[in-house]
Amino acid sequence: MKARFKAVDGSIVAPTGFRTGGVFCDIKRLGTGKGSDKGQKRDLALIVSDVPGSVAGMFTTNQVCAAPVKLCVPRAAKGIAQAVVVNSGNANACTGRRGMKDALAMADLAEETLGLPAGYAMVGSTGRIGVHMPMDSVRVGIAAAAKVLGSSPRHAEHAAEAIMTSDTRPKQVAVEFKLGGKTVRIGGICKGAGMIQPGMSATGARPAAAPGVPAGLHATMLCFVTTDAAIDATVLQAALRESVAHSFNRITVDGDMSTNDTVLVIANGLAANRKVKTRRGPDFAAFQSALQHVCLTLAKMIVRDGEGVHRVVTVRVSGAKSFADADAAARAVANSALVKTSWHGGDPNWGRIIDALGYSPATVVEDKVDIGYSAPGSRKVVWSLRRGQPTRVSYAELCRAAAPGEFELHLRLNLGKHEAVMYAADLTEHYVEFNKGNVADPATLGG
Amino acid sequence: MKARFKAVDGSIVAPTGFRTGGVFCDIKRLGTGKGSDKGQKRDLALIVSDVPGSVAGMFTTNQVCAAPVKLCVPRAAKGIAQAVVVNSGNANACTGRRGMKDALAMADLAEETLGLPAGYAMVGSTGRIGVHMPMDSVRVGIAAAAKVLGSSPRHAEHAAEAIMTSDTRPKQVAVEFKLGGKTVRIGGICKGAGMIQPGMSATGARPAAAPGVPAGLHATMLCFVTTDAAIDATVLQAALRESVAHSFNRITVDGDMSTNDTVLVIANGLAANRKVKTRRGPDFAAFQSALQHVCLTLAKMIVRDGEGVHRVVTVRVSGAKSFADADAAARAVANSALVKTSWHGGDPNWGRIIDALGYSPATVVEDKVDIGYSAPGSRKVVWSLRRGQPTRVSYAELCRAAAPGEFELHLRLNLGKHEAVMYAADLTEHYVEFNKGNVADPATLGG
Numbered sequence: 001m002k003a004r005f006k007a008v009d010g011s012i013v014a015p016t017g018f019r020t021g022g023v024f025c026d027i028k029r030l031g032t033g034k035g036s037d038k039g040q041k042r043d044l045a046l047i048v049s050d051v052p053g054s055v056a057g058m059f060t061t062n063q064v065c066a067a068p069v070k071l072c073v074p075r076a077a078k079g080i081a082q083a084v085v086v087n088s089g090n091a092n093a094c095t096g097r098r099g100m101k102d103a104l105a106m107a108d109l110a111e112e113t114l115g116l117p118a119g120y121a122m123v124g125s126t127g128r129i130g131v132h133m134p135m136d137s138v139r140v141g142i143a144a145a146a147k148v149l150g151s152s153p154r155h156a157e158h159a160a161e162a163i164m165t166s167d168t169r170p171k172q173v174a175v176e177f178k179l180g181g182k183t184v185r186i187g188g189i190c191k192g193a194g195m196i197q198p199g200m201s202a203t204g205a206r207p208a209a210a211p212g213v214p215a216g217l218h219a220t221m222l223c224f225v226t227t228d229a230a231i232d233a234t235v236l237q238a239a240l241r242e243s244v245a246h247s248f249n250r251i252t253v254d255g256d257m258s259t260n261d262t263v264l265v266i267a268n269g270l271a272a273n274r275k276v277k278t279r280r281g282p283d284f285a286a287f288q289s290a291l292q293h294v295c296l297t298l299a300k301m302i303v304r305d306g307e308g309v310h311r312v313v314t315v316r317v318s319g320a321k322s323f324a325d326a327d328a329a330a331r332a333v334a335n336s337a338l339v340k341t342s343w344h345g346g347d348p349n350w351g352r353i354i355d356a357l358g359y360s361p362a363t364v365v366e367d368k369v370d371i372g373y374s375a376p377g378s379r380k381v382v383w384s385l386r387r388g389q390p391t392r393v394s395y396a397e398l399c400r401a402a403a404p405g406e407f408e409l410h411l412r413l414n415l416g417k418h419e420a421v422m423y424a425a426d427l428t429e430h431y432v433e434f435n436k437g438n439v440a441d442p443a444t445l446g447g
Numbered sequence: 448m449k450a451r452f453k454a455v456d457g458s459i460v461a462p463t464g465f466r467t468g469g470v471f472c473d474i475k476r477l478g479t480g481k482g483s484d485k486g487q488k489r490d491l492a493l494i495v496s497d498v499p500g501s502v503a504g505m506f507t508t509n510q511v512c513a514a515p516v517k518l519c520v521p522r523a524a525k526g527i528a529q530a531v532v533v534n535s536g537n538a539n540a541c542t543g544r545r546g547m548k549d550a551l552a553m554a555d556l557a558e559e560t561l562g563l564p565a566g567y568a569m570v571g572s573t574g575r576i577g578v579h580m581p582m583d584s585v586r587v588g589i590a591a592a593a594k595v596l597g598s599s600p601r602h603a604e605h606a607a608e609a610i611m612t613s614d615t616r617p618k619q620v621a622v623e624f625k626l627g628g629k630t631v632r633i634g635g636i637c638k639g640a641g642m643i644q645p646g647m648s649a650t651g652a653r654p655a656a657a658p659g660v661p662a663g664l665h666a667t668m669l670c671f672v673t674t675d676a677a678i679d680a681t682v683l684q685a686a687l688r689e690s691v692a693h694s695f696n697r698i699t700v701d702g703d704m705s706t707n708d709t710v711l712v713i714a715n716g717l718a719a720n721r722k723v724k725t726r727r728g729p730d731f732a733a734f735q736s737a738l739q740h741v742c743l744t745l746a747k748m749i750v751r752d753g754e755g756v757h758r759v760v761t762v763r764v765s766g767a768k769s770f771a772d773a774d775a776a777a778r779a780v781a782n783s784a785l786v787k788t789s790w791h792g793g794d795p796n797w798g799r800i801i802d803a804l805g806y807s808p809a810t811v812v813e814d815k816v817d818i819g820y821s822a823p824g825s826r827k828v829v830w831s832l833r834r835g836q837p838t839r840v841s842y843a844e845l846c847r848a849a850a851p852g853e854f855e856l857h858l859r860l861n862l863g864k865h866e867a868v869m870y871a872a873d874l875t876e877h878y879v880e881f882n883k884g885n886v887a888d889p890a891t892l893g894g
Contacts, residue, residue, distance in 0.1 A: 064805030064813045094801060094813065096836055129798030130837055195785055195802065254784040256799070257806035337701040337784075337874070338642055338882055345883030351576030352703070354541060355642065358511030359704035366511045366541065389543055390577055427784070428883075429876040435785055436792030436875075 004177050005290045008185060011156040011172035015185040015228035017050040017270040020155050021148035022162030025141025027134055028089035028127070042162035044141035047084040047224055048114055048149060053268035055081035055122065056237035058200035058244045060261035065204055066093035067103035068123040069262060073204050075122055079233025081266055082117075084224055085110040085142060086124035087133075088165050088191070091220065093259040094130040102133040109139060113146045124262050126165055126191065126220040160189040163222055166434070167193045171301040177290050180274030180283050184229045186290050190298040192221030194307040194435060196253035197335070198261040200244055202237060220258035221248060221302055225294060229287055230269035231276040238279050239288040240265050247295035251423045253306035254431070255335040265291070303423045304406075308430030311343050314376065314408040317362075318419040325362035326420035329411065332360030333422075340427035348373070348398035350384045353411070363415060370412040373401035381410050451624050452737045455632060458603040458619035462632040462675035464497040464717040467602050468595035469609030472588025474581055475536035475574070489609035491588035494531040494671055495561055495596060500715035501680035502528035502569065503687040505647035505695070507708035512651055513540035514550040515570040516709060520651050522569055526680025528713055529564075531671055532557040532589060533571035534580075535612050535638070538667065540706040541577040549580040556586060560593045571709050573612055573638065573667040607636040610669055613881070614640045618748040624737050627721030627730050631676045633737050637745040639668030641754040641882060643700035644782070645708040647691055649684060667705035668695060668749055672741060676734055677716035678723040685726050686735040687712050694742035698870045700753035701878070702782040712738070750870045751853075755877030758790050761823065761855040764809075765866040772809035773867035776858065779807030780869075787874035795820065795845035797831045800858070810862060817859040820848035828857050 008014050022045040057076030059069045075081065085106050092099050103123050110121040125133070149155070160170030174187030198221050231239070244263055269275070276283045303312050315334045320326035333339055336356040342349040350371045357364045367388035372381040382401040383391050401407065455461050469492040504523030506516045522528065532553050539546050550570050557568040572580070596602070607617030621634030645668050678686070691710055716722070723730045750759050762781045767773035780786055783803040789796040797818045804811045814835035819828040829848040830838050848854065 062802065062805040063811045064801050064816075091798075094798065094835060096814070129802065195799075199806075256783055256785045256802065259802055259805060336703055337878070338703045341879050341882035342884060344879065347884045349884070351538075351541065352642075354511050355509065355576070355703065355706055358509040358706060359646075364510045367543070369511075388541060427879060429879045431784075432788050432791065432874060432876045432879055435788035437789060437794045437796070 004286060005175040005293065008174045008176045010153045011174045011187040011189050012047055012159060012224060012226045013151040013156045014174035014187040015226050017228060017268050018047065018226045019149040019151050020045060020047045020159040021145040021150065022158030023141055023144040023148060025144060026137045027087050042158055043089045044087045044145055045159040045162035046110060046145040046149060047159060047226065049082050049266055049268040051268050051270065052080055052082045052120060053266045054079055054231055054233035054236045056233060056240040056265050058202060058240055058263045059204040060258055061199050061201050061204060061206045062257050062259050064094065064259050066091050066125060066260045067095060067099035068092055068125045069204055069260060070100060071103045071107065072122050072262065075119060081122050082120040083110055083114055084122045084124060084264060086163055086222065087138065088163050089127040090125060090131055090133050091127045091129050091260050092125040092133050095132055098132055102135055105135060106138055109142045113142050122264050124222050126163065126222055126260055129259065156189065163189065163191040165191065166307055167191050167305055169305060171298055173294055173297045175290055175294060177286060179229055179286055182271045182273040184227065184271040184273055186225060186227040186294050188223055188225040188294045188298050190221060190223035190302060192302040193305055194254055195220055195256045195258045196251060196302060196306060197255045197257050198248045199257055200249060200261055200263065202241060220260040223248065223263040223298055225265040227265065227267045228271035229267050229276065230271065230273050231267045231287060235276050235279060235284060236265060236267050239284065239291050242288055243292035243295040246292055247299040250421055251299045251303050252334050253303060253309065253425050300423055303425050306425045307434050308428040309425040310428050311426040312406045313343055313424050315411065315422040315424050316408055317411045317413065319413040319415055320418040321363050321416040323418045323420060326418045329357055329360045329362035329364065329413065330420045330422040332356045333411065334424035337427060343426035344428050346399060346403045348384055348402040354385065357411065364413055365415060368414040370414065372410040374408045374410060375404065376406050376408055451733060452622040452740065455621045455623045457600045458621045458634040458636050459494055459606060459671060459673045460598040460603045461621035461634040462673050464675060464715050465494065465673045466596040466598050467492060467494045467606040468592040468597065469605030470588055470591040470595065472591060473584045474534050489605055490536045491534045491592055492606040492609035493557060493592040493596065494606060494673065496529050496713055496715040498715050498717065499527055499529045499567060500713045501526055501678055501683045503680060503684035503712050505649060505687060505691045505710045506651040507705055508646050508648050508651060508653045509704050509706050511541065511706050513538050513572060513707040514542055514546035515539055515572045516651055516707060517547060518550045518554065519569050519709065522566060528569050529567040530557055530561055531569045531571060531711060533610055533669065534585065535610050536574040537572060537578055537580050538574045538576050538707050539572040539580050542579055545579055549582055552582060553585055556589045560589050569711050571669050573610065573669055573707055576706065603636065610636065610638040612638065613754055614638050614752055616752060618745055620741055620744045622737055622741060624733060626676055626733055629718045629720040631674065631718040631720055633672060633674040633741050635670055635672040635741045635745050637668060637670035637749060639749040640752055641701055642667055642703045642705045643698060643749060643753060644702045644704050645695045646704055647696060647708055647710065649688060667707040670695065670710040670745055672712040674712065674714045675718035676714050676723065677718065677720050678714045678734060682723050682726060682731065683712060683714050686731065686738050689735055690739035690742040693739055694746040697868055698746045698750050699781050700750060700756065700872050747870055750872050753872045754881050755875040756872040757875050758873040759853045760790055760871050762858065762869045762871050763855055764858045764860065766860040766862055767865040768810050768863040770865045770867060773865045776804055776807045776809035776811065776860065777867045777869040779803045780858065781871035784874060790873035791875045793846060793850045795831055795849040801832065804858065811860055812862060815861040817861065819857040821855045821857065822851065823853050823855055
């Protein structure tokens with residue numbers, strides 16, 4: 001499938017008929033009670049389609065979820081939208097009834113300013129938890145963003161900057177491919193660096209948990225995707241659910257699932273392709289494949305830019321008795337403090353890995369387990385453990401296998417046919433230093 | 448109950464009829480391929496009763512469990528023992544058939560050297576995973592330890608030192624109380640600093656997991672308890688199970704459950720109390736209460752001496768719908784990287800706490816949650832959140848509440864009557880630095 005789409009510039013404004021703008025309106029300053037000491041940082045963006053489009057969303061399954069999530073779940077279910085208003089600096093989470101009122105007011109302001117019908121704007125927020133949204137700033141910001149809307153890559157860059165919190169760089173991607181006889185584009189921006197292990201569903205409700213599998217074990221990550229494809233909202237939702245299951249819901253930085261995790265897609269149909277109306281057939285497959293590529297590319301950018309992250313590790317579990325087992329085994333290893341610190345040290349410590357497998361909810365049999373390393377995407381695996389016993393591979397060679405900034409960890413349980421992957425990160429002193437915060441500066445209290 | 452027993456010196460040799468000895472026999476050196484650069488450290492101990500006694504044990508529920516655990520489970524089930532041989536420096540875990548042979552040889556050697564019947568020695572090991580036990584050293588060590596057995600506090604101190612790995616200090620306690628008309632003593636030593644979240648059962652088998660509750664989420668901790676009480680083995684096992692459920696199985700340093708976690712108790716009856724033969728009645732209650740006090744005192748010492756630990760936090764969840772919910776909520780908060788780093792910073796970050804509650808498997812309703820702080824054991828709670836909303840308590844006061852080296856965190860879900868406690872620790876740069884290891888020194892690979 002990969003050959004079917006090519007990378008293009010401009011992320012969310014690459015598709016026909018989208019404009020965006022990102023501005024600084026002082027939410028970060030007011031949200032924290034202090035002036036920014038790093039200069040003005042954009043903190044509000046608008047993303048607007050020229051025409052109403054299909055919309056789909058995936059939302060945190062955290063039971064404590066933010067006001068913008070509560071607002072967006074029913075709006076996404078209606079399937080039609082034309083704009084997104086998003087801010088950083090304040091998560092509008094744990095803000096009670098006033099928080100809901102503020103989220104709705106943000107949507108209303110965006111709709112009025114842009115001249116859209118009521119209910120056509122979606123809302124996203126990220127930043128401090130438990131502080132009321134500085135609505136005066138928001139009002140100023142929405143007006144300002146509406147004045148600078150445009151379709152150049154610079155505009156997209158400003159939007160990608162406006163959603164950043166502890167991110168060190170903006171995250172953007174766009175692809176172009178053929179769909180129903182036309183050239184179609186999908187673009188996306190995202191943010192996220194800490195409080196990252198999303199477990200999103202379409203309604204924010206938890207899936208029924210299989211026994212032994214933590215329900216929605218899973219920071220604020222926000223992702224906004226635009227496309228000019230013509231596609232029914234229900235089909236778009238199906239494509240997004242599948243794409244998120246294989247991307248954002250497979251990443252972890254610190255194992256903490258946020259109150260605000262949100263992915264939204266607006267498809268405005270301006271590519272004029274043959275409308276995708278069903279999950280069967282090649283059009284759906286082509287669209288879903290491209291959407292998943294966009295989501296996975298963005299999801300991996302989040303892990304690489306994770307707070308204090310030095311190494312990115314793809315944990316591949318295979319041979320599990322069930323998918324639930326494969327998933328649980330991969331998450332246990334990906335979130336083990338001892339495994340993550342060993343990755344930081346470049347230490348091929350298979351003892352900690354098999355220990356984590358053994359305490360995971362997955363069925364694991366010690367003398368069946370294989371543990372190996374490879375370069376990303378390579379089939380050449382260096383095995384440290386075979387059937388529960390150390391191989392003859394030298395310690396020096398194993399150290400080399402665990403030394404790159406990115407590598408894959410292969411965990412074969414050899415008990416069945418199921419597999420799962422997690423895109424994970426090491427645990428460093430820098431993560432601790434960053435997150436222990438500074439009690440003199442409540443700005444660090446963000447979620 | 449607390450008034451019923453008093454602290455005494457000598458830990459495991461405080462009870463009548465026990466002797467111990469700890470020696471250096473070079474297991475640490477051979478196990479790591481390097482000489483110790485910190486001088487000789489004791490690495491093998493014997494604990495011996497003058498007469499055979501009742502024995503009970505609790506063992507890791509990790510599916511990948513060490514050879515000494517596999518050896519001890521059936522021996523504990525038989526209910527009779529007279530000695531323990533324990534080493535540090537090598538965990539004898541993931542060592543295959545040779546590992547089992549070595550564990551059995553350790554028991555055999557101890558029995559022969561001490562002149563005990565076959566099957567009367569228990570075995571414990573902690574240290575590196577995946578390296579065969581240096582049996583020549585073990586042989587020398589058992590002979591040497593047998594020659595230095597004694598009943599002075601200095602002897603107990605040597606045994607407590609011999610089981611240390613990353614511990615910075617030996618951990619010991621003993622109490623004296625009245626039981627069945629006589630003065631009885633219980634003493635214990637333990638070790639553990641990293642890979643700490645034990646979840647032990649009598650057979651090492653996992654309990655049937657309630658849906659949504661991670662089965663045996665839970666480093667090497669080893670604990671050896673002696674008592675001169677006269678008590679039936681089955682009753683002793685019941686008392687130990689209850690005691691461990693309220694102590695070692697309630698602690699977490701890093702959330703990683705070890706392959707070797709073991710608690711063993713030998714009761715030799717030399718106090719000549721009226722034998723405790725049933726779980727009903729005041730004798731059982733008095734004994735269990737004293738045993739639990741010993742276990743809890745030792746368990747808390749493990750958390751306080753946890754790798755890189757600066758702050759110890761008692762997480763108390765109440766008002767949960769079920770015990771499983773209370774337990775899951777407490778573990779989610781106690782193991783959250785973001786919550787633990789905020790504790791390190793002395794940061795009263797309730798946003799991260801309610802976030803962790805929200806993604807835990809427990810049922811949590813945002814606008815019902817109360818979050819507060821108190822001094823250990825104090826009823827004066829400073830509330831930061833009431834019914835999901837920030838209180839008027841000043842940020843400065845909350846910082847003072849979260850500043851002590853030890854404090855209690857009160858989490859009221861206000862949904863039911865169930866409660867659970869976890870004794871937890873902060874996550875510091877020192878933990879990361881220690882555990883990232885040194886790839887030039889495989890000695891740090893230990894589990």
